[in-house]
């Protein structure tokens with residue numbers, strides 16, 4: 001190992017100790033605790049553009065972007081000003097307001113759904129969409145894919161990805177993947193392998209008539225990045241022949257892979273779409289939407305109950321409106337994100353090769369995972385494939401990057417997210433750090 005000197009972490013360590021005394025594991029969302037990579041989680045004091053500054057005053061080049069929302073970089077003036085403007089008029093009304101209408105009009109126009117309902121997180125969006133699917137079809141069962149993560153509603157914590165893939169003792173866990181989820185709930189969730197069209201067809205032939213919905217990540221981020229094959233996408237669309245609703249969980253991919261999300265990029269035709277992250281521009285917003293005939297089952301129009309004290313919150317709506325408007329006004333953004341991330345992918349690959357470290361890269365647009373595995377790029381296609389990664393090697397590489405000022409996603413089984421604030425200087429700095437971090441690992 002080279003003698004790269006890590007930045008001081010005394011303030012983060014002190015905050016982490018205090019946090020552990022008052023919060024389970026010291027964090028409010030598990031992956032932030034760095035359990036799978038070790039070391040001190042950095043407590044963040046501020047964020048600007050492509051950078052985070054921690055409590056010790058060290059600046060890090062950020063590849064998490066708050067796990068997706070900050071597609072235009074942190075602390076975007078347009079978002080800050082929109083929130084500050086909204087703030088003058090009160091923080092929550094518990095009654096409808098114009099901003100909810102404006103954001104709903106923008107989302108329906110951009111995505112092609114007829115109706116949208118706002119909630120406060122991605123978890124609420126998928127949970128509500130599934131209740132709607134059950135209410136609309138009168139069926140009980142749902143189907144998800146191994147290693148896909150759709151938030152933490154009980155019935156979805158079954159063979160789930162994201163933090164659950166690195167929870168100690170839970171790697172490759174059988175259903176359910178969390179304590180506290182009754183088997184009876186888990187039994188209503190069928191699980192199939194992502195990118196296995198034959199398995200999906202077979203399951204649908206047997207159980208399709210009982211299935212309210214099939215929910216899927218159109219490009220997976222939560223097992224690391226997995227790219228769907230055209231055959232798998234075709235099989236997904238066949239589920240509708242059984243009267244089963246197809247739910248695209250675009251919480252991560254929505255407004256990230258294109259203005260119309262993965263649905264636009266891949267030409268999908270889901271019955272319902274779920275959003276989160278970017279739709280709230282860094283404030284707590286989720287949403288679900290679809291055709292009027294399905295969405296009108298939602299109360300008060302229909303019999304499927306779903307509500308929220310802070311749903312459509314004016315500050316959150318203002319941040320969402322400012323973000324989506326900025327995306328619309330930055331026409332070359334998606335091409336720039338794609339070009340940056342393509343260069344990042346090839347730079348990482350050649351740095352790893354030079355150092356003799358086996359790495360297999362999956363990438364779509366500005367989502368990327370470099371799996372520590374000796375297989376060709378693009379051949380990690382399923383949860384089972386992803387789980388073969390050398391997580392110890394990843395952890396060492398992650399620490400090597402962090403010590404050099406690059407804040408990568410602290411788990412092998414996550415995507416990184418590039419933002420519009422990442423430019424040439426950031427790309428060069430990242431690849432320099434990556435070369436050194438791979439060299440430490442590979443010994444050449």
Ligand code: PMP
Nearest residue numbers: 121122123149150151251252276
């Ligand atoms: N679905 C997907 C695809 C996600 O990536 C996430 C969060 N990473 C969720 C749902 C849950 O969203 P939230 O964390 O806002 O509840």
